[in-house]
Amino acid sequence: MRAIVFENFKTFPTLTDVQKPTPGPGEVLLKVAGAGACHSDVAIYDDFEEGAPGAQKPPFVLGHENSGWVEEVGEGVDGFTKGDAYLVYGPIGCQHCRACSRGQDTYCENAATNPYMGVGLGRDGGMAEYVTVPARNLVPLGDADPIDAAPLSDAGLTPYHAIKLALPHLAGGGRFALVIGLGGLGQLGVQILTALTGATVIATDMKEDAMAKAEAAGAITVPGGPDQVARIREITGGKGVDAAFDFVGAAGTVKVAMESMAVKGRCTIVGIAGGSFEWSFFTNPYEATITNTYWGTIEELHEVVDMYRAGQITPEVERFTLDNGLDAYRKLQAGELSARAVVVPHGE
Template identity: 40%
Template sequence: MKSYQLFNWQTRPRLVDVPQPTAGPNQVLVKVGGNGLCHSDLHAVDDLTCCPPHLDIELPLALGHEIAGWVEALGPGVQGLDIGQPCAITIAGCGQCVLCAQGWNNYCRSRGKQVGMGLGGGLSEYVVAPVSAIVPLRSLAPWQAAPLTDAGLSSYHAVKRVLPLLTPGSSVVVIGVGGLGHLAVAALKAICAARVIVTDQRPQALELAISMGADLAMLSGDTVAQQIIDATAGADVQAVLDFVGMNSSIQLARQVIRPLGHIVVVGRGGGSIDFSPHGLPHGACISSTFGGSKLELMELLALAEGGGIACHVERHPLSQVDAVFDKLRRNEILGRAVIVPDDH
């Protein structure tokens, strides 16, 4: 089968022919129907920030962790799935710890290697996944579902974190309307009554945000904090979702958040915050996230299958994956790029 594999750290992966994997005990072989490209893949290749040393990742390794497709084969011990069934792949927790018991498989401290993050990934024609990571699809095509497994799920999880604050009359700011941010806008408009304000440095990203339902769109710059304050009549905002994560975006969030508000930093832009009792308005908080839970993915997929949310997708064949990664490096992808088999 064809597989886009990383042979040496910080070198360009190559599309090569490798043997088709087989499903072991409690595993599922999935025929890949779509794999969303993520900046985390670039980090894994370019600067290793998505490859924790304790995982002892072995090369070569197929990249790709936003995966959906069809069940091709069941390993020993797997029940409840049918051959040919469409499915998505999510984060697998250990299944035994308190966090997993509470439904937070994404925060499991023993989750170990994941598909595309230490285990063979979805930039291949076939991939093996733990059965606990499989989420069945109904009407959604795999290429539509693939970017929801990470970009969509991370955005949806961030929205759910602040949802209790987003009552009628409230405002929420989305900083950065890229692959994740545009899905946060769609999720916000689908499940809450808050006014959605977005900011980005790219006019085309703001246009995409408006098409997803954003109420106000502002070019980022020195005056954007005051523009947001003016737009809310000086009342500030109940929540900020930061999909950039740089010092400048975190500072913007601090400038506009109200007392008892919540800033969620999803982006991995390398920014930081110096905590002090006066660093935020009284009662306000700032938090980080990692992905989302399996239950939240089920909710998100149901929302998408009902037409409540959709990802802006560019589809590209697996044979062109090198060129698409270069577009991602140059920040030329609007929405999400999804790699599909050459025969689709």
């Protein structure tokens, strides 16, 4: 079968022929419906060096945002019907520590000794015609479109997890939420906040088209610039935002988030651009916290799918054939995508 493979560090991936996988005990073989191209994939092949923290040993098939139809099941697996559509929970932990037992493989206590981080993260992923997945990692999609659903496994789950943890800060009248960075995660973040809270959602970015999409989803937008924080505080009546979500994570965006905070607010850094922030007792609003999150739990992915099936969230995707899948990564790196790239190995 054909697949997009990470061959080596600092090397652009290749479209090549690999052996079709066979499901092992406890696994399901999926015929891939869609595989989302993510900036984390770019980091795998372009940013990491061998031996660096988080680096995954090549070669393996890329793709950690996956959906597909059941094709075959392995030994010990039942309850699945061929042709049914599922979304894939990508992280795979040891599955017996406390974190994994609550469905939070991202915080697996044995991550340092696990053979890989997940599907498409050290283990063969979904940028291929077929992929094997632990049966436990499959979330049913019912009759919902599995191709457009593919990015929800990361671009939907990641903001959902961050927002769900911040919900106590947004409960009640007169609350404000700030979304920084309106790429795939940020746009879904706006939709999730609008669906789950009554807060006024403020969204900020440098791109006018991205802000227009956020406005259509119910946000008030503020363009980047020297008066960015002042404008955000003006919208909140001077008090600042009760919860901020930085989907970039650069030093400048973290600074904007923290300078926009209200007393007792919560700032969550979701983006991994590596920015830092200098905290001071005299400048930090009292009891305002800054934290970070990574991905989410399998239970939360079920909840994300519920929102998708109810029409509360709609990922915007640009579809690519597997033959043109490398173009998805080229456009992603060049900043030429206005939607989440989804590779469709078997056509429409």
